[in-house]
Amino acid sequence: MGKRTFTAEYKTQVVLEVLREERQLGEIAAGHGISPNQLRNWKREFLENAARVFNESKQEKDIRAKEKELKAERAELLSTIGQLAMERDWLKKSIEAILLYLNSLLYIYFTMIIKIHNQSSDNQSSCEAKVGFFDFDFCQLSLWLRQLFHQ
DSSP states (O other): OOOOOOOOOHHHHHHHHHHHHHHHHHHHHHHHHHOOHHHHHHHHHHHHHHHHHHHOOOHHHHHHHHHHHHHHHHHHHHHHHHHHHHHHHHHHHHHHHHHHHHHHHHHHHHHHHHHHHHSSSTTOOOOOETTTTEEEEHHHHHHHHHHOOOO
16 A cells, blocks of 8 residues: 555644544544554644644735735736637627628719719710719729629
8 A cells, every 4th residue: 555645635634633632642543544653643744733733924925915916907908808809709790791781882972973974865875974072984983893793
């Protein structure tokens, strides 16, 4: 049988049981399958180091406080990153939808302009016309629209 290892929490639990003195050390050792000498060593080590809990240096306290602060800051930053990623994805999808909508509107608008141009009696011979403030080359526009929307 190999050497067993025990966690610090388990050792503390057993030593505290010994310190309560509700049962004899030998009974406690037998109940946990530990030799009485091992249990005495744990008790001695526990009592020797108990004062450290109350004598923690200012530097150690500052380090623990800084670690706690950094953990909180890290959690906040991770939350912010997640929120920003979700917002970016939403904006990306929204922009794609808006561009598709604008694409459709432009197609409809320019097709209507071409139809109006083709129906007008005085511009049938010419590919050029003035619509609002813009001069259009309708032949070129028609070709461009076919290439753009029917690929």
